[in-house]
Amino acid sequence: xxxxxxxxxxxxxxxxxxxxxxxxxxxxxxxxxxxxxxxxxxxxxxxxxxxxxxxxxxxxxxxxxxxxxxxxxxxxxxxxxxxxxxxxxxxxxxxxxxxxxxxxxxxxxxxxxxxxxxxxxxxxxxxxxxxxxxxxxxxxxxxxxxxxxxxxxxxxxxxxxxxxxxxxxxxxxxxxxxxxxxxxxxxxxxxxxxxxxxxxxxxxxxxxxxxxxxxxxxxxxxxxxxxxxxxxxxxxxxxxxxxxxxxxxxxxxxxxxxxxxxxxxxxxxxxxxxxxxxxxxxxxxxxxxxxxxxxxxxxxxxxxxxxxxxxxxxxxx
Numbered sequence: 001x002x003x004x005x006x007x008x009x010x011x012x013x014x015x016x017x018x019x020x021x022x023x024x025x026x027x028x029x030x031x032x033x034x035x036x037x038x039x040x041x042x043x044x045x046x047x048x049x050x051x052x053x054x055x056x057x058x059x060x061x062x063x064x065x066x067x068x069x070x071x072x073x074x075x076x077x078x079x080x081x082x083x084x085x086x087x088x089x090x091x092x093x094x095x096x097x098x099x100x101x102x103x104x105x106x107x108x109x110x111x112x113x114x115x116x117x118x119x120x121x122x123x124x125x126x127x128x129x130x131x132x133x134x135x136x137x138x139x140x141x142x143x144x145x146x147x148x149x150x151x152x153x154x155x156x157x158x159x160x161x162x163x164x165x166x167x168x169x170x171x172x173x174x175x176x177x178x179x180x181x182x183x184x185x186x187x188x189x190x191x192x193x194x195x196x197x198x199x200x201x202x203x204x205x206x207x208x209x210x211x212x213x214x215x216x217x218x219x220x221x222x223x224x225x226x227x228x229x230x231x232x233x234x235x236x237x238x239x240x241x242x243x244x245x246x247x248x249x250x251x252x253x254x255x256x257x258x259x260x261x262x263x264x265x266x267x268x269x270x271x272x273x274x275x276x277x278x279x280x281x282x283x284x285x286x287x288x289x290x291x292x293x294x295x296x297x298x299x300x301x302x303x304x305x306x307x308x309x310x311x312x313x314x315x316x317x
Contacts, residue, residue, distance in 0.1 A: 006031070006042055012087050017152045019083075030080025034058060037067050037077075042084075047092065048132055051085035055125060056224045061116045061188070078121065082128045089132045089145060093271045115191045117224060122189055126168050129229055134266045140239050140246065141253040143269060147294065149278060154287060163294055171229060172304040173198060174208040177216045180304075181205065194220045196227065209307040219307060230306035238300050245296060248289040255284045 009031070010024040019027055035041060038057065045051060055078060057063075064074045117125075135142040151160035169184035175198075186198040196219035197204050208216040210230075221227055231238070243250070256263035256272070263269050 008091075009084060009087050012090065013083060016090075016149055017155065017157070018086075026076070027080045027083055030076045031084045034077035034081055037069075045084075046088070048085045048089045051081060051088060052129075052225060055081050055085070055128070059117055059121050059125060059224065061118055061121075075121075078124065082124065085128060086132060086145065089266070090149075091270055091274065093267045093274070114193075115224070117189045119187050123165075123168055123183075125224070126171070126183075126229060127164055130164060130167065134269065135235055135239070136263075136265055136269075137236055137239060139253070140243055140249055141256060142235065142239055142249065142297070143252075143256075143266075145266075146269065146273075146281070147290065150282060150285060150287060150290065153278060153282065156287065156291075159291060160294075163291075163298055167298055167301060167303065170303065172232075172302065174210065174216055174304065175205045176208065181207075189224075191221060191223065194222050196221050207305065209310060210304065211307075211310055219305075221307065226308050228306050228308040230304050232302040232304055233300075235301075238297060242296060242300060246293045248286055248293050252281070252285055252290075255281065 006028050010021075010028050013019045013024040013027055014021050018024075032042065035045065035054065038054065040054070045054070058074060058077055058081070063069075064071045067074075069077075131144050131148050134145050148160055151157060169182065171183035172180045173183060173186065174180050181198065181200050186200045188199045190197045190199070190204070196207050198207055199205075206218055209219050210216055219227065239246070256269070259272050259276075261268065261271065263272050
């Protein structure tokens with residue numbers, strides 16, 4: 001199977017200050033070799049939804065042994081794939097919000113009855129989910145992927161990463177109708193016979209999903225993508241409540257709306273950045289103000305693990 005270098009991906013990594021030029025070559029290799037393990041090629045991978053499925057297929061703790069790779073190699077593959085997912089999210093100018101199935105691509109992969117995910121892998125996968133979920137509401141935008149680019153391009157990676165980590169660490173995991181564990185207090189998550197358990201301390205705990213009837217029931221999930229990160233209070237409600245305290249985001253929203261081709265969605269944002277780059281947008285924001293507003297939003301955000309089907313049915317997020 002031919003494995004061509006992806007010059008566009010490598011340039012994107014460097015331009016967005018994700019890696020150095022030398023490391024970009026390695027990241028490109030990680031992606032191609034990860035896909036090669038699954039008999040796939042980058043030409044078959046067009047959307048972030050597909051990348052999420054590939055990441056999940058390579059995230060279980062026994063994958064290194066299964067493919068006769070070192071743990072470090074698999075971790076490198078996953079780092080490359082997450083970056084490639086961000087790349088696709090950033091450049092794709094078509095709407096890919098519909099969940100794509102890639103059973104025809106991954107159908108040959110053996111699905112184990114038991115899947116185990118380490119805290120570190122889960123944390124990185126959850127961060128990937130959050131930073132690729134841009135929100136474009138009528139009167140205020142929360143383009144988290146763009147905000148990350150602002151911080152990374154100005155050498156403020158650690159600031160952004162620390163803020164996002166605090167969100168992930170605080171995810172609530174229900175193990176009864178009244179009791180919760182915080183994500184930072186678990187060491188791994190297991191999926192066994194459609195049940196989901198977490199390890200906290202010396203205990204294996206079956207976890208529960210909230211339902212739309214305000215009750216809780218055990219997760220019945222067969223794969224990690226069935227487990228969603230849910231906003232207990234919707235992102236939309238948070239943004240509306242705080243709107244008067246977010247002048248920086250209001251200004252960014254106005255700039256994007258006044259673009260020659262109005263930015264109203266992730267694909268139109270991708271088209272804008274392709275044509276104009278980031279410099280004009282960077283000049284329109286006060287990064288200190290934006291950091292304060294991001295921290296304010298995060299401090300008002302509560303997240304929980306929830307069954308994906310139930311989360312989708314909640315409506316505006």
